[in-house]
Amino acid sequence: MTILDVFAxxxxxxxxxxxxxxxxxxxxxxxxxxxxxxxxxxxxxxxxRIALVRQIxxxxxxxxxxxxKVVYDAIIAERDLNSKVDGNEGYLExxxxxxxxxxxxxxxxxxxxxxxxxxxxxKELVEHHIKEEEAxxxxxxxxxxxxxxxxxxxxxxxxxxxxxxVS
Numbered sequence: 001m002t003i004l005d006v007f008a009x010x011x012x013x014x015x016x017x018x019x020x021x022x023x024x025x026x027x028x029x030x031x032x033x034x035x036x037x038x039x040x041x042x043x044x045x046x047x048x049r050i051a052l053v054r055q056i057x058x059x060x061x062x063x064x065x066x067x068x069k070v071v072y073d074a075i076i077a078e079r080d081l082n083s084k085v086d087g088n089e090g091y092l093e094x095x096x097x098x099x100x101x102x103x104x105x106x107x108x109x110x111x112x113x114x115x116x117x118x119x120x121x122x123k124e125l126v127e128h129h130i131k132e133e134e135a136x137x138x139x140x141x142x143x144x145x146x147x148x149x150x151x152x153x154x155x156x157x158x159x160x161x162x163x164x165x166v167s
Contacts, residue, residue, distance in 0.1 A: 018151065018155065019147075019151045020151060020154050021150045021151060021154060022070070022071065022151070022154040022157055023141060023142075023150065024154075025154050025157060026067065026071075026133075026138075029059070029063050030134070032059060033056065033059055033060055033126060033130075034130065036052060036056045036059065037056065037126060037127070038123070040052045040053065040056065040119050040123070041116075041119055041120060041123055045111070046110035047110075049111070050110050053105060057101060057105070057166060058166050060101065060126075061101075061164060061166045062161040063161065064097070064098075065164045066157045066158075066164065067090075067157065068091060068094060069156075069160050070156045070157045071087075071090075071141065071153065071157070072087040072090050072091055072137070073087070074141075074145070074153065075087045075141060075144060080143075080144070082140070083140040083143075083144065086136045086137050086140050087140075089132070089136075090129070090133060090137055093128075093132075097125050097126055097129065100122040100125055103118050104118040104119060104122055141153075
């Protein structure tokens, strides 16, 4: 191993600076999941679809659980009624996505029209949720929390994601 390999390995471990805004991290992860869901819809081979569903689950489940704990709970705790509604709506939409993902995982063969339909529903649910969250919840976060607090939230979000077990 060369010194360049050691440097690259240590750089790869630290993917973002400590002062990253939670909204920047969420945006990056939203874009990644949307891309995976788009690929899933276009993919026809059953084995590739199954692998993509596993990858989507591994990305989505820790994201939503940490987001609920760090972002939704924080805005629900605010005095603003709209923030409380937005946070609770996010929880409900996450439940619907969880159910759609479970349904998708249960369908065999993965090359069936039923699987394709379930994949499309999951994609539509997630994309609708992301659109609303980025407009409403993020407005609430910007209004309630300054840049330093959002950086703290990001650190808490990343730590919370690591604790989520995906089965």
